[in-house]
Amino acid sequence: MVLVLTRESAWATNWLVNGAGTWEFISYGIVPGIFTLILLMKGEKIRWPVVPYLNEYLEIGLMVLWIYLGLWELVACFQPGNPWPLSYLPILNPLDIAQIFVIMVMIRWVWQIRKSRFFAYILVFTTFIWLTAVLGRAVHFWGDVSYTTHALFDSTLFQASVSILWTLIAFGAMVWATRKDRREVWVVGAWILGIVVVKLFFKDLAGTGTVARIVSFLAVGILMLVIGYISPVPPKK
Template identity: 40%
Template structure:
């Protein structure tokens, strides 16, 4: 059970766990700099960034699974205050590394989704999902957190695409370069359309009208992007692939995923 307490003992226990997490992550960061990266590879690789995500995630998972003292005796401090703080930090970590990290797996080759950074992000998200669903009193809040979860996953998808373009196509990992690249814009347009198509099909099957409208909104954004950004590109091949690919996917979306019917509101007679 997760309850929050802001008494002095609870703050001391939570602060101790946070400090322990900070020390372990710092030590692992330092050991990585000495061992894995070393002097010749100083500054390369995303291993240090991974340490600052996996250590707090391990602490959060341990707090949820711990069944003895001191967690059981001070549940409000560890599972409430400390656990919530770690969860908020991990969400911010996922957002930050997706915005700024190149995901360089040096000395390993880069593989989309199978590189160390993306594997670490996936593990962190699994820990967060498990932590949220493990407490019955938090389950009513799950529907309200879907927009945040969707935004984080969408950011992760775009970061994977950007990092892949950076490692395989040699594009600089910054926003102006991605906007000016016809290849990048075609890639994002097709990926967003596929995402919208998957969401629309799922919404139709689950009869989730709001989710269907969100997916349709994403497809509208793609169409606007095609005319405002993709058309300005100089490479004809990428533009053709982008327009044809998006057009075919839009036709497929219209065929496979009709809008779910609106929920019937109970009338006065039904309520009676």
């Protein structure tokens, strides 16, 4: 039933916006996400056919949808997200809003049904990829860079921006880990920071100097100094 509703919604959306592919693609995430959210919030009140098999619906059935939503989320990160006929704004555009909704639904399932670190780590990774995609789309629309892996990899603006973004993510993770005494989270942040440092020397600074490269190098350096000062590694338990 979910597949049928999703396909019909995608077809109707595609017809309404006259073939704009982004809107059709969004339907493939929004409809299963809404169905998942309804079951999580109101499943115990749906007498038939949910209540007699409530655990099966919430655990097994929604796990299948959770995996589907996770795959949709990752595929969405490779979509340019043209919001036609609307104007593009980072995060405040149809595709990013849909991705935020799907991530929140996935978080709700993990928090309510399957309290597992494994699924939580998948969510963290997915969110990390999405944030990078948000930056890539901003560079695509505002920096006139094609939204392809090759074009973004060769873009000085994107490479400089992503270095700062990843450092900010590492900064947030490490500060939170220090406050909450979560050594494993701090280590993840340190790994991200290490990747940024390697990227700076082997990619960002490999070519001729530009303002973007200089700004990213200085910003990352300052953030690393701040991290070292306010976010020491939590002790082993």
